[in-house]
Every structure is written in C-alpha cells, then in structure tokens.
Amino acid sequence: MKEIGKLFPRCPICKSKKGYEPSTFYPNVRCKSCEAEWIVHENGLELKRTSKLQWDSELLDKKYPLDFWKNLRAPQFQVKEQIFAPVDYVGGHSSYRNPAIGYILLKPDSITYKSSEGSLHKMNLKIAIEKLKALEISATKEITFALGPKSILVNSNKEYLVLSYKNHGNKLQHMIFDFHGQKKNVDELRILVSHLKKEKRKKK
Numbered sequence: 001m002k003e004i005g006k007l008f009p010r011c012p013i014c015k016s017k018k019g020y021e022p023s024t025f026y027p028n029v030r031c032k033s034c035e036a037e038w039i040v041h042e043n044g045l046e047l048k049r050t051s052k053l054q055w056d057s058e059l060l061d062k063k064y065p066l067d068f069w070k071n072l073r074a075p076q077f078q079v080k081e082q083i084f085a086p087v088d089y090v091g092g093h094s095s096y097r098n099p100a101i102g103y104i105l106l107k108p109d110s111i112t113y114k115s116s117e118g119s120l121h122k123m124n125l126k127i128a129i130e131k132l133k134a135l136e137i138s139a140t141k142e143i144t145f146a147l148g149p150k151s152i153l154v155n156s157n158k159e160y161l162v163l164s165y166k167n168h169g170n171k172l173q174h175m176i177f178d179f180h181g182q183k184k185n186v187d188e189l190r191i192l193v194s195h196l197k198k199e200k201r202k203k204k
Contacts, residue, residue: 004029004040011036012069013051023049045069052187079196082106084189089113089123090160091153092143092176096123099153104177106192111163113175125175127165129196133172134164137186147174154178161186 004020011018016033023030025048028037034051046063050056055075085103089096098121105112112126138146140157151174152160161177179186 004038004045007066008069012045012072013056013074014053025049053191054188079106079108079192082192084185086180086182087113087161088178088180089115090176090178092147092151092162092174093125094173096121096125096175097153104189106189108196111193113163113177127163129193130200131165131167132163132193132197133166134162135190135193136162136164137183138162143176147176152176 009017011020011031011034013036014031014034016031018032020029021032022028023037025037028039028048030037030049031051034053035049036047036051036056037049038045039048041063044063044065046061047056047059048061050060053074083103083105087102087104089100089102091097091099100115100121100123101119102113102115102123105114108129110126110128111132113123115121115123137159139159140152143151143160143162156178158178161179163175163177165173165175167173
C-alpha cells in the first residue's frame with residue numbers, strides 16, 4: 001500500500017489525494033475516494049474493481065504498465081438534460097414548509113427541483129450550477145444536528161440527499177430530499193454535478 005502511495009500520490013482514476021487502504025479482497029488496494037481497486041505488480045497495476053465514476057469499466061481485469069496509469073485521463077463527456085426520480089422534497093428550505101413529490105432536472109447550467117402533477121404541494125425551484133455549494137448524502141441525525149430538529153418534515157430515520165446553495169441574497173439555503181434508496185442514481189447525479197462545477201471553474 002505504501003508502494004502505490006509513492007507511485008501515485010493522486011489516484012490514477014479520480015485524481016484524489018485521499019490515499020489508499022487495504023481491500024477486503026486481499027491483496028487488492030482500494031482508493032479511499034472512488035473505491036477503485038488494483039493489484040500492484042512489479043511493473044504495473046491491474047484494475048480489479050471499477051470506481052464509482054464508472055467510466056473505467058473497460059480497464060477491468062487488465063494489467064497495464066505504470067506509465068499508462070500515470071498518463072490516464074478521464075474521457076470527456078457532455079452533460080445533457082437528465083431527470084432523476086423519484087426524489088421527494090422533505091424539508092430544509094426556509095420558504096418551503098410542506099413536503100412535495102417530484103424529481104430533479106439536471107441541465108448543463110442548472111439543477112431544478114420540480115413537483116410532479118400528483119403532488120399536493122407545488123414546487124419549481126431552479127438553481128444555477130455555480131450557486132450550488134454541496135450535494136451530500138447524510139443520515140437523519142447528522143441533518144437534525146446541523147440544520148435543527150424541525151428541518152426534516154417527515155419522521156423517518158434513514159439517509160437523505162442534502163442540497164445546499166446560495167440564493168439571490170447570497171444566503172445559504174438547504175433542501176432535503178428522500179431518494180428512496182436509489183443510491184446509484186444519486187451517485188450519478190453527484191458525479192455529473194461535480195463535473196459541471198469543475199467545467200464552470202475552468203471557464204472563469
């Protein structure tokens with residue numbers, strides 16, 4: 001594990017500096033950030049588990065020399081309009097005190113929460129990508145500790161998606177969503193949003 005840390009201070013896949021840890025599948029070594037796993041050979045690395053980013057699936061179970069991994073770059077991709085559902089609003093925002101049934105609409109320049117036709121309470125809130133500050137999965141206890149006991153409008157002990165952004169008055173706002181255990185969809189949304197934010201910073 002020390003060897004891969006010296007060879008690759010940044011993960012070859014996600015470029016994180018969080019480091020590595022032993023996998024439960026010995027002798028694999030795992031990135032602490034993207035969870036990709038390798039076997040370290042004398043003159044190369046072999047990918048044994050793909051990362052959460054998913055674009056590295058074609059490299060699975062293949063051994064490549066060290067220089068290949070050092071020069072590896074993520075493929076360029078273009079984010080198109082995409083809907084993530086079901087995602088129900090369950091609290092957090094100071095202007096919306098009722099839960100809503102709906103979905104998240106992601107576009108290259110914005111993320112919008114819209115209530116569905118069957119929702120009792122209506123919402124349509126659009127946030128510019130550059131205003132988005134965080135998009136994290138948090139447990140009920142973490143949310144109530146950070147945002148207050150009345151932040152979640154429903155009584156349930158599970159994980160939620162917490163979106164934080166700066167409004168027009170530059171005030172930090174939060175929105176809490178129930179993603180109904182669809183963690184794969186949420187992970188995809190977070191990856192795409194992270195990519196869009198990086199692209200926005202590059203253009204400044």
